Amino acid sequence: MKRALHGLLVLVSVTLGLVAWVAWLNVRAELPVDEVMPPTASAQLVAQGAYLAKAGNCMACHTVQGGPPYAGGRGIETPFGVVYSSNLTPDEATGLGLWSPSHFWRAMHHGRSRDGRLLYPAFPYTEYTRVSRADSDALYAYLRSLPPVAQPNRAHDLGWPYRSQAALAVWRALYFKPLDWEAQPAQSAAWNRGAYLVQGLGHCAACHTPRDALGGLDAARPLQGQMLPVQRWYAPSLTDPAEAGVMGWSAEEAVRLLRTGVNQHAVVTGPMAEVVFRSTQHLSDQDLSAMVAYLQALPVQPAEPVAALPSVPVQIKRGAQLYGQHCAACHGEQGEGVPGAYPALAGNRAVTMGQPANLIRMVLQGGYAPATEGNARPHGMPPFRHQLADDEVAAVVSYLRSAWGHQAGPVSTLDLVRDRGAESR
Ligand code: HEC
Ligand code: HEC
Ligand code: HEC
Structure with a gap:
């Protein structure tokens, strides 16, 4: 009896202590x-x-x-x-x-x-x-x-x-911990301004930093990419040049992407098109350059690999046919694209990235780059969700990931089933 009472007392004090601490x-x-x-x-x-x-x-x-x-x-x-x-x-x-x-x-x-x-x-x-x-x-x-x-x-x-x-x-x-922004004297003024904007008002981490099951940001993997849980768009890693990292580009090209939504290497889509449309296109060149200075100085950290599926050769052949039929008119027989109108798909990291979710989304639902001053009338990509069956989409996407020297893993119809569900959002 005494022991039970003692145990209860300990439990109550520990609980009260925890409550007070929280x-x-x-x-x-x-x-x-x-x-x-x-x-x-x-x-x-x-x-x-x-x-x-x-x-x-x-x-x-x-x-x-x-x-x-x-x-x-x-x-x-x-x-x-x-x-x-x-x-x-x-x-x-x-x-x-x-x-x-x-x-x-x-x-x-x-x-x-x-x-x-x-x-x-x-x-x-x-x-x-x-x-x-x-x-x-x-x-x-x-x-x-x-x-x-x-x-x-x-x-x-x-x-x-x-x-x-x-x-x-x-x-x-x-x-959560309230933080007072502190400039880092060892870094340039531009880097500091960029860090302040990216980490603060720009809230890039809200999408680009992985979260755990309780929705907490993983402080150990800042900006290293995550699948947005509800929208099921993948916000790629800003620390990996094979994903969304901009360290391999000239500063001008990186600024151009944030200002206009397109550059020589990439075009923003989905939730990122919204970010450019509503936010970054309105920022001054000086602030965009500062953000780029910070983004380019992020330590390079390769994104976590996605488990590869066994390749299916027949599917790839079918994919090549479908590509010629449905895609080549805009993106070119060799995936070379048309500068200023249709993005090149050869060598495009939106195609070769480990995580294929955005690629699948793009083919299923199509999309537009944001209309910005530097790209006032963007061309559109038509949706193929009604024209192509799941196995056809898987085939054409798998083809893209192996064509023109690409070595990204193929995509299965399973990936698609999931993404068809998400696509209406
Ligand atoms: C990603 C979406 C999102 C963005 C971006 C966002 N907010 Fe909010 N904000 C919310 C939501 C959701 C709530 C409601 C939170 C709640 O009630 O607990 C909220 C609540 C607030 C509140 C509290 C209002 C109240 O009545 O208690 C303020 C103030 C606020 N936001 C200001 C801002 C400002 C300023 C910005 C831009 C710098 C901003 N928000 C950007 C989603 C957002
Ligand atoms: C609402 C979620 C969201 C927010 C906030 C967000 N991003 Fe993104 N971002 C994405 C998604 C999803 C993609 C993948 C689609 C794409 O490539 O356009 C992406 C892609 C990118 C890319 C690669 C673009 C390409 O096509 O190569 C860059 C660079 C980028 N984001 C930078 C930023 C920066 C800088 C911020 C903060 C100012 C930011 N993002 C805020 C969701 C977001
Ligand atoms: C009518 C012209 C047209 C056709 C046909 C077309 N596309 Fe596109 N595609 C575009 C445009 C324009 C964009 C850029 C739109 C955007 O980013 O939202 C694009 C974007 C893409 C992207 C994303 C590239 C990036 O850098 O983010 C992929 C992948 C893609 N298309 C694949 C395909 C495939 C596969 C097919 C055939 C099944 C196809 N497209 C057919 C015009 C076309």
Whole structure:
């Protein structure tokens, strides 16, 4: 009896200790918020905030298609359920009307709402925490300059236990730490600016860094690529020149990709086309060059190999026929493409990358590069989902991966079945 009581006491104290520790981790480094409202912002500060909002791509998540800008309500699908974005317009009842710059900073830096509620990391404050207070104030000034829209926030659609603040507090204790950006004096000013933008507002890690089963970013493998769990697009590794690394390109070509969506080597598609369209095309040449300086200096780390399937020779022959029939008119008999119109497929890493998901997606659903100032009327790639059966798509894709000296593994119909399911998203 005494022993049982003792055991219970130990258990209770350990639990209380853990709870206190998690609670402490969730408020560490937080300063008390103040309610001081700023004087009317200068036009310059508002313009600076508008620019930073592009760099952070705030509008994409905070606007429903066809709805008023920044009024929130867009559902962000996660493996744990749907998290709806908030109304960021200065409406007092439903938006940020009553927020002070200090409340706003706490949301960006600590991931906590005005009322003290912990925010879900579908809002990428795990990255935005690096944003400076000055930039946070500029963003705030910009958002306050928007017309107020009365639109109540939608309740999230999360299963248990994910919907509880306690579960979120534990998640944050494990994966989130507020960070003050610190420049590295050994690096150039451009590198530092680039690192600040890539790691902070650009939140490139939100897609390009692998996550574990609980959705936490794997700090040991920064920017090393991951399959986006819901969308099932592969965000390739930025540290591997055979995937999305830009260290093998000239700085000009890398800047061109972020500014226009295409360059001599590549064309952005899917979620990355959105990033270029809404965010990076609007950045100054100086900021894009800075981001490229940082990306080119990332330590090279080959992406993890994808298990290869045994090759199927007949399929490849069939694939070559299908290629001639359906693809060569645009991409060329030898996969040479047409400069300025159709990407070359020979030597293209979008074709040879270990992970074939994007390649399959492209053939099934087609797509467009983003329309940008430098590429105002992009050519489209037609979808083949209705024209080609699964085994035909597998054949043509496997052919591409072995043609013209390529040595990437073939693709099976199994890969396709999975990706047909994802493609409607
Ligand atoms: C990837 C999608 C995404 C992007 C990009 C994004 N947000 Fe959000 N944001 C969300 C979601 C989802 C929420 C709701 C989180 C919650 O309620 O727990 C949110 C919540 C917020 C909140 C808290 C509002 C409240 O009422 O508590 C603020 C402030 C905010 N975002 C500002 C921004 C700013 C500024 C940017 C750009 C620098 C930005 N967001 C970019 C998804 C995003
Ligand atoms: C919403 C998710 C998402 C975000 C955020 C994102 N990316 Fe991507 N990125 C992708 C996906 C998916 C691809 C693969 C499709 C493609 O190649 O265009 C990709 C591809 C790329 C490529 C290779 C393009 C090519 O075709 O060779 C580069 C370079 C890149 N991303 C850089 C960045 C940088 C820099 C940032 C931050 C400013 C960023 N990405 C943010 C999803 C994302
Ligand atoms: C009408 C012209 C046209 C036809 C036919 C066509 N494509 Fe494309 N393809 C394009 C264009 C334009 C793009 C660039 C669009 C984009 O990036 O969203 C593209 C992009 C691609 C990409 C991605 C390249 C990259 O760098 O990201 C692949 C892979 C591809 N096509 C394969 C095929 C295959 C396989 C076929 C035949 C089954 C085919 N295409 C038929 C025009 C075409």
